[in-house]
Amino acid sequence: MFKIIEYLITLWIILTLNFFLPRLMPGDPFLFVSGDEGNAVAQNTACIQESYIQFYGLGKPVHIQYVHYIIELFQGNLGHSFHFNESVSAILLKRFPWTVFLIVSAVLLSTIIGVVLGSISAWFQGRFLDNFLYFCLIIIAEIPAFLLALIFLFIFSAEFNLFPLSGAVTHFSGYKGWEWLADICHHAALPIISLTLVRSSGMYLLARNSMITVIAKDYIRTATAKGLTQYRILFRHIIKNAMLPIVTRIFLTLGSLVGGAILVENVFAYPGLGLLMREAVLMHDYPLIQGLFLLVTICVLTANYLADWVYVWLDPRISRDV
Amino acid sequence: MKTTHYLFLTVIILMISTIACNTNQSPEKQAISKSQSNIIRLQGGDWGYPTPYAHYPRGPGGYKTNLIFDSLLESDENGLIPWLAEKWETIDNGKRYLFTIRQNVTFHDGMPLTPEDVVFSLEYANQYPQSWSYLYQSIQSVRTQDTRNVLVTVITPSVPMLIYIGRTRILPKHIWKDIKQPQQFISKLSIIGCGPYRLTDYNKSHGIYRFEVFKNYWGPKPAVQVIEYIPVSQPILAYERGEIDMAIIPPDVLPGFTKDPRNKIVKSPAFWGIRLLFNMKSVPEFQNKAMRQAIRYALDLNALVEKTTRGAAICGSAGMLSPDHLLFNPHVKKYEYNLNRAISLLESAGYSYFDHDGTRKDKNGKKLIFQLLCSSGARISRSPISEIRIAEMIKEYLQRAGIHIQVKSADQRSRDSAVKSNQYEMVLLGHGGWGSDPQFLKKRFADKIRQGNSLMECRSYGYHNDHLDALLNQQSITFDPQKRKQLIFDIQRILSEELPEIPLFNTTNYTVFRPSTYDGWRFMYDHHALEHSKLSFLEKQL
Numbered sequence: 001m002f003k004i005i006e007y008l009i010t011l012w013i014i015l016t017l018n019f020f021l022p023r024l025m026p027g028d029p030f031l032f033v034s035g036d037e038g039n040a041v042a043q044n045t046a047c048i049q050e051s052y053i054q055f056y057g058l059g060k061p062v063h064i065q066y067v068h069y070i071i072e073l074f075q076g077n078l079g080h081s082f083h084f085n086e087s088v089s090a091i092l093l094k095r096f097p098w099t100v101f102l103i104v105s106a107v108l109l110s111t112i113i114g115v116v117l118g119s120i121s122a123w124f125q126g127r128f129l130d131n132f133l134y135f136c137l138i139i140i141a142e143i144p145a146f147l148l149a150l151i152f153l154f155i156f157s158a159e160f161n162l163f164p165l166s167g168a169v170t171h172f173s174g175y176k177g178w179e180w181l182a183d184i185c186h187h188a189a190l191p192i193i194s195l196t197l198v199r200s201s202g203m204y205l206l207a208r209n210s211m212i213t214v215i216a217k218d219y220i221r222t223a224t225a226k227g228l229t230q231y232r233i234l235f236r237h238i239i240k241n242a243m244l245p246i247v248t249r250i251f252l253t254l255g256s257l258v259g260g261a262i263l264v265e266n267v268f269a270y271p272g273l274g275l276l277m278r279e280a281v282l283m284h285d286y287p288l289i290q291g292l293f294l295l296v297t298i299c300v301l302t303a304n305y306l307a308d309w310v311y312v313w314l315d316p317r318i319s320r321d322v
Numbered sequence: 323m324k325t326t327h328y329l330f331l332t333v334i335i336l337m338i339s340t341i342a343c344n345t346n347q348s349p350e351k352q353a354i355s356k357s358q359s360n361i362i363r364l365q366g367g368d369w370g371y372p373t374p375y376a377h378y379p380r381g382p383g384g385y386k387t388n389l390i391f392d393s394l395l396e397s398d399e400n401g402l403i404p405w406l407a408e409k410w411e412t413i414d415n416g417k418r419y420l421f422t423i424r425q426n427v428t429f430h431d432g433m434p435l436t437p438e439d440v441v442f443s444l445e446y447a448n449q450y451p452q453s454w455s456y457l458y459q460s461i462q463s464v465r466t467q468d469t470r471n472v473l474v475t476v477i478t479p480s481v482p483m484l485i486y487i488g489r490t491r492i493l494p495k496h497i498w499k500d501i502k503q504p505q506q507f508i509s510k511l512s513i514i515g516c517g518p519y520r521l522t523d524y525n526k527s528h529g530i531y532r533f534e535v536f537k538n539y540w541g542p543k544p545a546v547q548v549i550e551y552i553p554v555s556q557p558i559l560a561y562e563r564g565e566i567d568m569a570i571i572p573p574d575v576l577p578g579f580t581k582d583p584r585n586k587i588v589k590s591p592a593f594w595g596i597r598l599l600f601n602m603k604s605v606p607e608f609q610n611k612a613m614r615q616a617i618r619y620a621l622d623l624n625a626l627v628e629k630t631t632r633g634a635a636i637c638g639s640a641g642m643l644s645p646d647h648l649l650f651n652p653h654v655k656k657y658e659y660n661l662n663r664a665i666s667l668l669e670s671a672g673y674s675y676f677d678h679d680g681t682r683k684d685k686n687g688k689k690l691i692f693q694l695l696c697s698s699g700a701r702i703s704r705s706p707i708s709e710i711r712i713a714e715m716i717k718e719y720l721q722r723a724g725i726h727i728q729v730k731s732a733d734q735r736s737r738d739s740a741v742k743s744n745q746y747e748m749v750l751l752g753h754g755g756w757g758s759d760p761q762f763l764k765k766r767f768a769d770k771i772r773q774g775n776s777l778m779e780c781r782s783y784g785y786h787n788d789h790l791d792a793l794l795n796q797q798s799i800t801f802d803p804q805k806r807k808q809l810i811f812d813i814q815r816i817l818s819e820e821l822p823e824i825p826l827f828n829t830t831n832y833t834v835f836r837p838s839t840y841d842g843w844r845f846m847y848d849h850h851a852l853e854h855s856k857l858s859f860l861e862k863q864l
Contacts (some may be wrong), residue, residue: 031742032379048451048458055505070604083369085505086526094527165565166555171530172523269367269555271527282699284735309726311841 001081004307007301015073018293019066022286029058029284031084058286069290078294079287083279091276095296096295098168102188102261107253113196114203115246118305119239121204122211132205139199140194146263149194153267156190165192166269188259191268195261199253206249210242243314251307254299335823345744354372357861359546359840363566364853366551368529372521374491375504379453381754385854389533389549390430391515392541394421394440395488397523397846399496401648402485405541406492406516412801416479416754420486421472427540430514437466442495444474444487450504455490456845480798481806482759493514518544529553542860545842547582549859561834568835568843568853573632574750579834586837587710590850591646592636592828593757596712599741599749599823602784604690612671614821616740618657620662620723627827630712634832641814642763644756645828651811654818664723673724682724690725695740696750698731712826716750720722744783751780756828757848760810764794785822 030052053059057068072079078088119135121130140148156162164170175183188305214220215238223233262274273292280288369383372390377383394407400622404410407421427435444457444464459766460483462475476483501507510855513521518539523532532550535544554560561569571579571587579585598617600608607613623637639645641654668674673690675714683689694716696709706761710731717727727748732740737810740746755762755778761779790813797809833852835843842862852858 025736026732027739028742031735031738045456045458048456051451051458080506083378084526085370085378086508091527145561152558154559158556161563165560165563167528167553169528171525171528171552172532172550255600267555269529269553271529271553282734 007305011297011301014297015070016293018068018290019152020062020213020296021294022281022284022289023062025284027284029056029286036076052082056080058176062320071295078291079278081285083283083285083287085287088287091288092291092295094275095271095273095276097171098270099261099265101184102195102265102270102272103253105188105192106199106261107250109196109198111246113200115239117200118204118207119211119234121208122215122238123234125215134208137201137204140197141205143198144263145194145198145261146267148198149191149264152190152194163178163187168271187268188270191264191270194264194267200322203246203249206245207242211238214238214242224285240314244311247310247314248307251303251310254303272308326771353690356840357545357842359842360661361548361550362840362859363552364552364568365557365560365566366529366531367553368526371508371512371524371526371664372531373504373507374447374452374493375450376454376506376508376512377453379850380539381851381854384454385851385856386531386533386551388517388856389519389859390513390517390521391493392427392517392795393489393491394423395484396856397489397848399845399847401847402488405488406440407488408819410484410488411531414479414485416481416483416799416801417475419474419476419484421474421487422470425470425542427516428538429516430520430536431494431497432538433494433496435492435494435516437472438471439495440464440472440492441466442499443488443492444472445621446493446498447490448506452488452490452504456486456541457490460486469820481801482760482761485759488622517539518542518856519549520770538743540856542863545861546840546859546861560620567834567839570831571834573634573832576832584836584838585834586841588833588835588843590833590852591757591832591845592644592755593646593850594752594831595638595644595756595825595828596709596750596752597638597823597825598716599746599751599780599781600785601747601749602743602782604783605747607688607690610671611820612667614824615657615672616664616667617720617725618821618824619660619667620725621719621824621826622659623826624659626712626715629715631827631829635827639814640818640821640825642817642823642825643760643810643814644825647760649682649760649807649810651814653811654814655842658730661722668723668725676724679726680721680724681726691728692725693728693730693747694750695730695732695737695746695748697734697737697752699734713750741780750826753778754850757850759848760813761798763810763813763817767791767817768794782823785820787816787820787822790816790820 030049057065060068069079074088078092081088081091084091109118117133118311121133124130152163153165157165164187168184169175169180170183170187173183220233220237223237228237261270261272262278264270265272265274266278273295276288277292279285280292363776367382368378369380369386370378372383372387374387377387392406394405394410395402396405397403406424406427408424409422410503411420415419423435423437423440429435441464444461445455446452447455448459448461450462460477462477464472464474467473474487482855485864492515494516497511497514498504498507501512518536518541519533520536521531522534523530528555529551531549533549552566554566557566557569558571558575558774560566576587579587579631584735600614602608618640627635627637629634636645639650639654640657641651643650645652668682668690672684675683675685675687677683677689681689681691694713696713698708698710710729713727713729717729720727737749741749741751758778765779766781767785767787793809793813793816797806797813800806800809831850835841835852842860843858844851844855846855846857846860849855
């Protein structure tokens with residue numbers, strides 16, 4: 001019960017910050033006195049600007065807007081985006097699944113790859129295979145995800161024509177069923193591979209270190225002395241005990257779902273939330289910023305809550321401690 | 323984040339340069355131009371639902387809407403042309419306009435367009451602000467004169483009112499008459515217009531649009547049957563792979579494309595520019611014309627253009643209008659880079675003493691130290707070069723003349739807000755719209771009280787000149803084109819002498835396309851993008 005109250009208070013504080021922080025940014029959502037090169041921007045006269053301010057309720061005192069926001073939120077209304085001219089919830093619902101697909105796939109694959117390679121490395125600690133894997137993955141870890149994405153884009157899409165250049169589906173193709181699913185996977189392949197490779201290194205290092213720590217424990221020596229098979233020692237004793245920090249990392253990553261792939265989404269013009277967040281902040285689109293940050297908040301809080309549950313399941317001593 | 327952004331752009335340009343230079347140039351012969359096409363694919367991205375009220379207030383949104391909705395007048399390379407209005411007449415020195423509405427025009431749902439629809443549309447735009455029309459609260463009355471003519475009476479006569487009325491998109495009254503929140507009217511009905519194309523597919527999150535030709539279109543026959551806009555991350559690669567039929571190319575990769583005979587490259591008119599504004603209220607030194615001229619002489623704009631845009635720009639005219647503007651006066655005062663002239667002007671203004679760091683000061687010890695505000699995010703010529711780089715170059719140039727500049731950067735919206743509230747000393751401001759009617763000069767230089775709200779209206783705060791005011795007010799109500807042209811020429815001449823602000827340069831983009839796919843592209847007289855002109859997709863009438 002106490003835990004739930006703690007979560008609710010956290011949510012309220014974040015909601016309040018979400019509301020006030022964007023409004024503290026200097027600038028006006030409807031004032032355009034400059035524009036990016038090559039872009040023509042509508043020239044709002046003072047009365048046009050005023051009409052927009054009144055229409056979106058920005059002329060009211062801020063505390064009234066805040067109360068209005070909270071009331072609307074409890075009725076399930078996240079507001080109407082100034083820039084995208086659509087309800088915030090509709091925008092988020094359309095974009096969120098694409099980002100979830102990218103990030104969850106990348107997290108799953110990078111966890112599997114990282115843990116498997118980390119286990120191999122830890123098992124062969126100090127030998128050639130460990131040194132080789134360590135060297136390769138350290139190098140990959142240092143490459144920014146967007147750079148890797150760009151390299152893949154230019155090699156596999158532009159040069160060899162193996163993957164699409166951008167987007168999430170082939171437009172105007174009329175694909176249905178399995179064809180449609182295959183098309184989605186084809187488009188998502190390079191973004192997912194880029195994110196997976198970059199994230200694998202972190203997971204590999206964590207798994208390797210965690211497992212090296214566990215390997216040095218007495219109960220592993222006991223297991224070896226008992227004559228258990230290497231397979232049983234590795235998978236029943238070492239990996240299981242080394243999982244806690246890995247699980248923490250998985251949930252931390254899932255918590256950062258919304259902003260986790262901004263640059264990669266940018267490289268592949270992937271219709272996820274990353275680009276949306278950038279656009280919302282640049283345009284001072286208060287309702288959209290609020291909606292996005294609310295989604296981030298919910299993701300982080302949910303990930304934390306799930307992590308608490310999984311910890312108990314993995315290590316019953318934690319619940320006894322609590 | 324900023325460093326990452328620049329690194330990102332640099333990597334893209336390097337990679338694209340490599341690919342552009344390796345473009346296969348040998349086997350194909352120069353292709354034959356094609357004035358008809360079944361399907362054209364262009365760079366997409368979401369620019370809003372293409373109704374006059376729901377699209378985003380940016381060019382790509384507005385001009386897509388124009389494919390669906392016709393207006394009374396249209397723009398070609400030389401000016402306004404009759405469109406839904408067969409002809410028009412300006413009455414009572416611009417107080418009234420009489421439009422003769424074309425007959426046998428039908429909306430996409432088969433209903434005929436009547437003068438009642440025109441009256442409704444203009445009244446509606448007067449009641450609810452519509453992007454790109456600027457009619458809001460400026461019309462006194464609209465009524466039908468007879469079965470073909472519509473009489474519009476404006477509140478305040480001014481020359482550009484014709485453009486504002488002429489470009490207002492005409493809506494079907496039978497669909498829109500009960501709509502009280504036009505921005506939120508998004509349905510299949512809201513995209514029924516009488517333009518040459520119908521929207522047959524749109525996806526907001528993917529940023530795709532598909533337009534198909536409207537078979538009963540009244541006007542010139544559409545030359546392209548289907549226009550598709552698809553999301554593109556790297557336009558040049560997408561063009562190379564044939565995914566899109568047109569792309570804007572940075573100057574760095576231009577040589578690779580020029581060598582390929584299958585490509586045609588068109589230079590766009592210089593209607594995007596960047597200018598340097600002075601706040602004469604907070605910095606009284608800027609009220610001195612000699613100071614402003616000295617700053618202009620100290621700036622090597624040719625070098626600035628070369629270094630920041632790699633030549634894809636032309637130096638700004640001191641007369642304020644872009645050299646590509648229809649009313650540009652080429653005989654205004656010229657300021658070539660002349661450091662000695664700058665120094666002598668500063669000394670004549672009393673700044674002949676120096677501080678220990680080389681900064682000039684007057685006899686009272688007042689030093690020439692100014693803050694230059696710029697945007698941290700704005701890019702120039704689709705390259706990693708930013709406004710900050712321009713500001714740093716200005717700092718270097720002015721340092722040579724003994725003026726110390728402190729560069730301050732802010733995000734674009736914060737900078738805009740600072741300009742609006744006059745919280746700056748010097749500021750760099752980049753924007754489009756330089757091809758629009760020179761009425762903006764009046765709003766920029768003759769309004770003594772308020773800072774402008776839109777990009778073309780923002781000005782050096784605190785500047786005032788009675789003679790210029792009189793000319794600016796006069797041109798606004800001079801409906802004789804020749805007389806007005808003379809007034810605009812005089813205004814440019816005075817501005818070039820007075821130099822209340824310094825236009826640094828106007829960019830000229832390069833657009834590449836394959837004439838073998840389609841070659842009907844046309845510019846509008848006041849806009850820089852080929853694909854934004856409705857006429858680009860229609861057969862050219864001789």
